[in-house]
Structures are given as C-alpha cells and as structure tokens.
Amino acid sequence: MSTVMEKKINLKLVRNPNENNEPEAEKEVVYDTKGLNLWYGETHALKNINMEIKEKEVTAIIGPSGCGKSTYLKTLNRMVELVPIVKTSGQITYKGKNILDKSFRVEDLRTQVGMVFQKANPFPKSIYENIAYGPKIHGIKNKKILDEIVEKSLRGAFIWDELKDRLNDNAYGLSGGQQQRLCIARCLAVEPNVILMDEPTSALDPKSTLRIEELVQELKKDYAIVIVTHNMQQAARISDKTAFFLNGEIIEYDNTDHIFNNPTDERTGDYISGRFG
Amino acid sequence: MIKALIFLLFKEMEGGCRIMATSNKNRMSVSEMIEQQKKKRKFFNQLERLIPSLLLIIASISVLTTIGIVYTLFAESVAFFRNVPILDFFTGTILKPLSQNPEFGVLPLLNGTIISTVIAMLVAGPIGMMSAIYLSEYAPDNVRRVLKPLLEILAGVPTIVYGFFAFTFVTPLLRMIFPSIEATNILSPGIIMGVMIIPMIASLSEDAMSSVPNSIREGALALGSTKLETTFKVVIPAALSGIIASFVLGISRAIGETMIVAIASGSSKNFTFDITQSMQTMTAYIVEVAGGEAAAGTTIYYSLYAVAFTLFVFTLIMNLLAKYISRKFREEY
Amino acid sequence: MTTKYMDAQLVEKRMSSRVRKNTGWKGLFFASTLFGLVVLAILLVRIFTQGMEYINIDFLMNHLSTDASRAGIMGAILGTAWLMVVVIPVTMIIGVGTAIYLELYAKKGKLQSFIATNISNLAGVPSIVYGLLGLTLFVRALEFGNVILAGGLTLSLLVLPIVIVAAQEALRAVPGQLSEASYGMGATKWQTVRRIILPAALPGILTGAILALSRAIGETAPLTVLGIPALLIPFPSGIFDTFTALPMQIYYWTIDSSLVAEYANLAAATIIVLLILLFLLNSIAILIRNKFQQRY
Numbered sequence: 001m002s003t004v005m006e007k008k009i010n011l012k013l014v015r016n017p018n019e020n021n022e023p024e025a026e027k028e029v030v031y032d033t034k035g036l037n038l039w040y041g042e043t044h045a046l047k048n049i050n051m052e053i054k055e056k057e058v059t060a061i062i063g064p065s066g067c068g069k070s071t072y073l074k075t076l077n078r079m080v081e082l083v084p085i086v087k088t089s090g091q092i093t094y095k096g097k098n099i100l101d102k103s104f105r106v107e108d109l110r111t112q113v114g115m116v117f118q119k120a121n122p123f124p125k126s127i128y129e130n131i132a133y134g135p136k137i138h139g140i141k142n143k144k145i146l147d148e149i150v151e152k153s154l155r156g157a158f159i160w161d162e163l164k165d166r167l168n169d170n171a172y173g174l175s176g177g178q179q180q181r182l183c184i185a186r187c188l189a190v191e192p193n194v195i196l197m198d199e200p201t202s203a204l205d206p207k208s209t210l211r212i213e214e215l216v217q218e219l220k221k222d223y224a225i226v227i228v229t230h231n232m233q234q235a236a237r238i239s240d241k242t243a244f245f246l247n248g249e250i251i252e253y254d255n256t257d258h259i260f261n262n263p264t265d266e267r268t269g270d271y272i273s274g275r276f277g
Numbered sequence: 278m279i280k281a282l283i284f285l286l287f288k289e290m291e292g293g294c295r296i297m298a299t300s301n302k303n304r305m306s307v308s309e310m311i312e313q314q315k316k317k318r319k320f321f322n323q324l325e326r327l328i329p330s331l332l333l334i335i336a337s338i339s340v341l342t343t344i345g346i347v348y349t350l351f352a353e354s355v356a357f358f359r360n361v362p363i364l365d366f367f368t369g370t371i372l373k374p375l376s377q378n379p380e381f382g383v384l385p386l387l388n389g390t391i392i393s394t395v396i397a398m399l400v401a402g403p404i405g406m407m408s409a410i411y412l413s414e415y416a417p418d419n420v421r422r423v424l425k426p427l428l429e430i431l432a433g434v435p436t437i438v439y440g441f442f443a444f445t446f447v448t449p450l451l452r453m454i455f456p457s458i459e460a461t462n463i464l465s466p467g468i469i470m471g472v473m474i475i476p477m478i479a480s481l482s483e484d485a486m487s488s489v490p491n492s493i494r495e496g497a498l499a500l501g502s503t504k505l506e507t508t509f510k511v512v513i514p515a516a517l518s519g520i521i522a523s524f525v526l527g528i529s530r531a532i533g534e535t536m537i538v539a540i541a542s543g544s545s546k547n548f549t550f551d552i553t554q555s556m557q558t559m560t561a562y563i564v565e566v567a568g569g570e571a572a573a574g575t576t577i578y579y580s581l582y583a584v585a586f587t588l589f590v591f592t593l594i595m596n597l598l599a600k601y602i603s604r605k606f607r608e609e610y
Numbered sequence: 611m612t613t614k615y616m617d618a619q620l621v622e623k624r625m626s627s628r629v630r631k632n633t634g635w636k637g638l639f640f641a642s643t644l645f646g647l648v649v650l651a652i653l654l655v656r657i658f659t660q661g662m663e664y665i666n667i668d669f670l671m672n673h674l675s676t677d678a679s680r681a682g683i684m685g686a687i688l689g690t691a692w693l694m695v696v697v698i699p700v701t702m703i704i705g706v707g708t709a710i711y712l713e714l715y716a717k718k719g720k721l722q723s724f725i726a727t728n729i730s731n732l733a734g735v736p737s738i739v740y741g742l743l744g745l746t747l748f749v750r751a752l753e754f755g756n757v758i759l760a761g762g763l764t765l766s767l768l769v770l771p772i773v774i775v776a777a778q779e780a781l782r783a784v785p786g787q788l789s790e791a792s793y794g795m796g797a798t799k800w801q802t803v804r805r806i807i808l809p810a811a812l813p814g815i816l817t818g819a820i821l822a823l824s825r826a827i828g829e830t831a832p833l834t835v836l837g838i839p840a841l842l843i844p845f846p847s848g849i850f851d852t853f854t855a856l857p858m859q860i861y862y863w864t865i866d867s868s869l870v871a872e873y874a875n876l877a878a879a880t881i882i883v884l885l886i887l888l889f890l891l892n893s894i895a896i897l898i899r900n901k902f903q904q905r906y
Contacts, residue, residue: 111501435828533736
C-alpha cells in the first residue's frame with residue numbers, strides 16, 4: 001500500500017527539526033549490545049552485532065527480509081528463545097545487566113520491556129481485560145486502580161475517546177488499527193521502560209499507520225522505542241537513529257539524517273534508493 | 278446384484294486396456310481407437326450414470342443404522358411401558374427383575390451410571406487436562422512426539438482388558454488399603470474407566486489449546502507473564518469451548534462404557550451412594566440380562582430396551598451438547 | 611506519564627514466587643502425563659507376568675475345557691478370525707462407498723450434511739446399543755441366530771463411522787490436480803475415481819480400516835448381548851456357525867475367576883494373545899502409513 005510512497009523518499013518532509021538540537025550526552029544508554037552472535041540451528045542469523053540504544057529516542061532498524069532485524073528485536077526481550085534451537089553468544093546489557101545471562105529472569109526483562117507485534121494480537125477478551133491483564137498478573141488487584149490504569153493506558157495510546165464507552169466489548173470487534181493501538185495500550189499498562197515494535201504498521205492501512213506514527217512520536221518522550229520497519233519512509237519520518245541490517249550484520253548505524261542523506265556504506269545507499277530488497 | 282454391477286464396471290476398465298493393446302498391431306491411430314471404443318462404451322456409460330445412485334444407497338446404510346437403532350429401542354420400549362408404567366420406571370428405586378413380583382425402577386441403574394461416571398471424570402478430568410497442558414504448552418517437540426502416541430495406546434487397549442485389570446488387580450490393591458471394600462465395587466472400575474478416558478480428554482483438549490494462535494501466547498509472555506499465567510489466563514480461556522466439549526465427550530464415553538463395570542462392579546441393584554459397594558450401571562444391566570438369555574416377549578426382555586433407550590438418549594444428549602458447545606462458542610482468531 | 615501505578619520493586623519481589631509456581635506446576639503437569647503411561651506399564655507387566663507361562667502350543671491349539679490345565683483357545687482365535695472375514699469386506703465396501711459418495715458425488719447441501727451429521731452421531735452411540743440392534747435385527751428378525759455373520763455384521767455397523775471418516779480424510783487429501791489431469795484427458799468421473807483418486811487414497815483408507823478392525827476385534831459388549839455362548843462348541847468353519855471370540859473368552863474366564871482362581875491366569879494369557887494380535891494390526895497400519903505417506 002505504501003510502495004508509491006517508498007519510491008519517492010523525501011526526507012525533510014515530516015522530520016521535526018528541533019529534535020536534532022537536543023544534546024546527545026543527556027540520554028542514558030538503555031541497551032548496549034556487544035559482539036552478539038545468534039544461530040538458528042546451523043544458520044548464523046546475527047553476526048557480531050554491536051549497538052547502543054538510548055532512552056527517549058526512536059531507533060529504527062531497517063533492512064531486507066531475512067536480514068535478522070526482527071531476530072535482533074526479539075533478542076532484546078528474549079522472545080527469540082521461543083524457538084527452541086536458538087543459540088547465542090556475546091552480550092546485551094540492559095541497564096547494566098547482561099540479559100543473555102541464564103540467571104537473568106526473562107519475566108523481569110519482559111515486564112520492563114514492552115513489545116508490539118507485526119500483527120495486532122489482542123487476547124480474546126474484553127477491551128478492559130486486555131489492558132488489565134498485565135497489571136493483574138503483576139499483582140494489582142484493586143479494581144479502582146485497575147480502572148485508572150486502563151484509562152491512563154488507553155489515553156496514552158490515544159484510543160480512550162474511541163473506546164471508553166465499549167470497554168466490555170470483545171477486542172476482536174475492533175478494526176485492525178484500533179487493535180494495534182489497543183496492543184500498544186496493553187503494553188503501556190505495565191509501565192515499561194522500552195517499547196519494541198516489530199513492523200507494527202505492516203498490516204495496517206495508511207490512515208491507521210499515520211496514527212501509530214504520531215503515537216510513536218508522543219511515546220518517545222517517556223520511552224526508548226526500537227522499531228523494526230520495512231517502510232523506509234516511516235523510518236525516515238519517525239526515528240532518530242537508524243540501523244541498516246544486511247545478512248545478519250549491521251552495515252551502518254547512525255543518526256537517521258545521516259543514514260538517509262549521506263550514507264557511508266554504498267550498500268546502505270543502494271537499499272535506501274530501492275536498488276535491492 | 279450390486280456386486281455384479283461393480284464387477285462389470287471394473288471389467289470394463291480392463292477390457293478397455295486390452296483393446297488398446299491389441300489394436301496397436303493393426304496400426305490404428307489413437308483417435309480411431311478412441312472412436313471405436315466409444316461405441317462399446319455406450320453401455321458402460323449408461324451404467325456409469327447409475328453410480329451416484331448406487332453410492333447413495335450405500336451411504337444411506339448409515340442412516341438406516343440410526344433408524345434401526347431408534348426404531349428397535351423405541352418399539353420395544355413401548356412394549357415395556359405397556360407392562361410397567363413409565364413413571365414407575367423413572368422414579369422407582371427398586372430393581373428386582375427376576376423376583377416373583379418383579380419391580381423395574383431404573384434409578385439404581387442411573388445412580389450406578391452417574392456415580393461411576395463421576396469417579397471416572399474425577400480421574401480423567403484433572404489428569405487429562407494437565408496432560409493436555411503439558412503436551413500443548415510445556416513439552417519440547419521431541420518429548421511430545423514420544424509421549425503423545427504412547428498416550429494414544431491407552432485409548433487403544435480393549436475395554437475388556439481394563440475390566441480384567443480392574444477386577445483382578447485394582448480391586449485387590451484397594452482392598453489391601455481399605456479392607457472394607459467389597460470384591461465387586463464401583464470405585465475400582467470407576468478409576469480404571471477414568472484412566473481409559475484420559476487420552477480422549479488429553480488429546481481433544483490439546484487440540485483445542487494448540488489451535489490458539491501463538492501470537493496470543495507471545496502477547497502474554499511479552500508482558501512478563503510466566504508460562505503458567507499465560508496458560509491459565511489466556512490460552513485456556515481462549516480454548517475453553519473445545520476443552521468443555523472434550524469433557525462432555527468424556528462423560529458420554531463413561532456413561533456408555535460397559536465391560537469394565539460389568540466385570541468389576543458386579544450386579545447388585547442396590548440404590549446406594551457407597552462407592553465401596555457393588556452397583557450396576559445401565560450398560561452392565563443390559564449385559565447381565567441379555568447374557569441370561571431372557572426369553573423374547575417377557576417384561577424383563579423388554580426392560581433391556583427401555584434401559585438401552587434411556588442410555589441412548591443420555592449419550593446422544595451429551596454428544597449433541599459437545600458439538601453445540603464447540604460450534605457455538607468457537608473463537609475465531 | 612505522571613503517576614506510576616506499578617511498583618517495580620514489588621513486582622520483582624513477587625516474580626520469584628510466580629516463577630517458582632510455574633516450575634512446580636510444570637512438574638505436576640509432567641507427572642500427570644506420565645500417570646497414564648505408568649498405569650499402562652503396570653497393566654502390561656501384570657498381565658504378561660500372570661499369563662505368559664500359560665501360553666504354549668497346547669493352549670493355542672486346544673479346544674475349550676472346564677479343566678484349566680487342558681483348556682485351549684483355538685475356538686476363540688478362529689471365531690475372531692471369522693469375524694474379521696465378515697468385518698473387512700463389509701466395512702470396506704460400505705465405508706469406502708459412503709466416503710466416495712460424500713466426498714466426490716454428493717452435492718454440498720442438506721442431504722450430504724444430514725448423512726455426515728448422522729455418521730458423527732453414530733460414532734458416539736455406546737457399543738452395547740449396537741449389540742441390541744444386532745440381537746433384534748440379525749439374530750432374531752433375520753433369524754441368523756447367534757452366528758458369526760450376526761456378530762460380524764453387528765461389529766461392522768459399530769466401526770463403520772471410523773472407516774467412513776478415515777476414508778473421507780484420505781480422499782480429501784488427494785490433490786485436486788490429479789483428478790483434474792484425469793478429467794482433462796476426457797476420463798469420466800467413475801474412471802477418475804477408480805483409477806486416480808482411489809489408488810492415491812488407498813494407504814489412508816487401509817490405515818483407517820485396519821484401526822477400525824482392531825477396534826472391532828477387541829469389542830466385547832455387543833457380543834455379550836448377542837448371546838455368544840461360553841459352551842464347549844466345535845470350531846467354527848463358516849459364517850453360519852456359532853462361535854466364541856477372544857474377548858468373549860476373556861470375559862467368561864474373568865468373571866468365573868472368583869470360582870476357579872486359575873481362570874484369571876487363562877484370561878491373562880488370552881489377553882496376551884489378543885494384545886499381540888492388536889499390536890500386529892497396528893504395526894501394519896503404521897507401516898502402511900509411513901511407507902506411503904505423501905507420495906504426491
């Protein structure tokens with residue numbers, strides 16, 4: 001649906017100029033990846049990944065299909081372990097602790113790191129129960145507090161006004177775009193520090209896509225956001241930093257402006273101008 | 278006649294082949310051969326038109342079976358209720374078919390059936406469900422691939438073998454622990470019936486849980502849920518209709534199970550709730566009375582059908598209920 | 611985001627017990643899965659230790675006898691074999707015919723869904739009810755008496771739904787291109803069915819038929835209703851002979867074991883024979899399935 005847009009890349013179109021003026025030093029590093037390698041069985045899917053991810057920034061990961069960008073994202077909350085044959089080496093420190101260490105509890109990690117998936121995956125429950133699920137499992141039982149969390153989260157995802165009168169309806173009755181924003185709200189309800197987004201708009205129409213992009217801009221005031229996307233226009237529009245993955249390697253990782261206007265590596269330029277992928 | 282028809286049709290095919298082979302020698306073109314064949318085929322073409330009807334006749338045998346079951350059970354039950362008032366049958370707590378003044382109250386049998394079913398489900402329900410959870414949510418692929426077929430073996434063991442096992446092994450074992458248990462009792466066959474039903478509940482519930490899409494599990498795990506929380510708060514609610522349906526089918530299976538109770542629970546027709554005692558189920562009554570060669574036309578002979586009709590209706594309701602639940606409440610993911 | 615509702619420290623504190631709970635339940639789930647298998651193992655060990663020493667040529671070849679030391683089960687083995695002779699062709703013809711009709715000939719509509727619903731309901735009817743049908747229809751109304759034909763037909767009706775459903779699945783699994791290719795060459799429907807679809811579906815059909823057969827020969831309840839005798843009768847030599855069968859023999863020896871203790875061992879020995887027979891049948895089914903799986 002957005003191929004037409006992708007062909008013509010106009011970088012300065014939506015970029016917010018004052019973002020670049022913020023001094024880098026103030027932002028804390030959330031994730032620090034050092035020498036990460038990952039294998040699916042015999043397949044070497046990620047090769048020597050080194051990457052810093054900072055708070056209150058949107059980090060976009062781009063690259064052709066199968067380049068390892070989703071795999072890397074899922075390594076950040078260890079969802080990648082759901083595939084039993086995965087092996088890793090190297091380290092990813094999250095707030096100073098190596099999350100790949102077996103003694104690091106994945107449940108703790110995933111409580112602090114929210115994830116939004118490619119296809120909206122609400123639970124087959126009511127809208128209210130979808131949001132309240134996270135706080136409930138983490139021990140919040142007070143109905144009044146839950147009500148407040150639900151409202152706050154839905155407001156945070158800019159969907160409160162649309163849904164406030166139908167909180168007890170099944171989430172499956174919502175449109176695709178609404179479902180995806182509900183999933184973002186569900187993720188906000190546990191108050192994470194980081195939000196990982198795996199091509200969150202790839203299944204959505206342009207209008208819903210735009211709304212999610214606006215939401216991302218809003219959310220980055222409080223969260224570190226890592227977004228994997230196929231849509232380079234989107235990466236250019238919403239991200240501060242961009243990493244270009246190819247065949248399991250990081251080819252280039254820099255400020256988004258730099259990547260899109262003046263890429264250091266020839267392959268980055270080729271990919272961005274649509275010569276492959 | 279049907280056989281002859283089938284034979285002819287098959288013959289025709291082979292004939293066709295042979296003609297092709299021989300006519301090759303005469304250097305005919307293929308299209309000529311096909312033309313020649315066409316004339317000969319006319320008869321068979323007409324025969325072929327009969328095939329759908331022939332198949333329909335065969336397919337209707339299953340419908341006739343149902344009609345046969347319902348008709349025989351109903352007709353003979355009507356004969357029974359001419360001798361025994363229908364109200365007495367369904368409210369009577371005394372069953373003495375062989376006494377001088379026979380009484381035909383079905384409640385002792387219903388009671389035995391329900392109690393054995395409850396015992397069986399107390400075993401099969403939790404264990405089958407937990408097996409399903411393990412296989413669907415926890416087991417690594419290679420472990421599941423070994424355990425699942427092994428569990429299926431349990432469902433393939435003939436019920437007579439379970440009956441033997443309940444009577445000659447489980448009952449003596451129970452009596453060693455609780456000496457007050459009778460040599461024939463409802464507890465032991467109830468437990469073994471439960472074991473027999475485990476694979477049914479395990480495999481149907483597992484199917485229901487496995488059909489819950491992984492994306493939903495991932496959604497829960499990504500919020501920091503443990504697997505246990507994901508299973509109980511997300512997967513099981515999503516698969517609930519299938520799971521309940523599997524329980525209902527398990528109940529239906531327990532109600533209809535015959536040999537285990539017929540062997541290990543004896544033939545006492547007492548109306549009691551003491552599970553250490555012998556009780557008779559509807560199915561076991563049918564075995565006892567039919568095996569005793571009850572003379573056709575007697576009330577006791579007709580009572581077979583009244584009991585069987587009751588049994589049939591019970592299991593039919595259960596099966597329809599299971600279908601209704603899984604259809605009506607099926608989640609569209 | 612101003613107010614924080616989640617207390618990170620509290621969440622982390624609770625996490626330990628949540629994770630422990632998960633591990634504990636996982637163990638329970640695994641133990642439950644093993645429970646059924648353990649019972650199965652005990653059952654097999656018990657039956658084999660009890661009955662194995664009674665299995666010898668005499669036991670297999672002799673006539674029945676009230677004297678436990680001389681009793682043999684040849685009559686029951688032959689009875690079961692003769693039942694198979696009836697069940698195999700009857701279920702194959704009716705089962706496969708019905709499946710072909712439902713899958714390939716019937717128009718999707720009320721009649722087809724009525725027959726399909728009917729079959730799935732039949733599958734849930736308790737076996738003992740089939741016994742009463744057999745008693746009323748075959749033994750009494752058609753006056754066969756309690757002979758092999760009556761028993762075989764009763765068992766055939768009982769397992770028919772299994773064969774039909776298996777055959778339907780096998781037919782459905784045949785790729786559409788195969789039959790399209792056949793129609794494309796001008797073949798008629800029946801030619802296509804007979805020469806293309808049936809051969810391709812045959813392994814699946816056979817697997818289902820064998821599983822149904824093993825269900826049939828293990829069934830006891832319908833036979834007890836037909837009034838199969840436990841008497842010392844001659845070996846059956848045709849479908850109109852009276853008979854006994856392996857499960858019936860097990861049944862009589864089991865209930866009489868409270869009178870003569872040794873009968874229990876004979877029952878165990880007979881169970882071994884029955885289980886081995888079932889094991890062989892299932893092995894054949896698995897072999898067929900593995901050998902012909904996904905040829906297309």
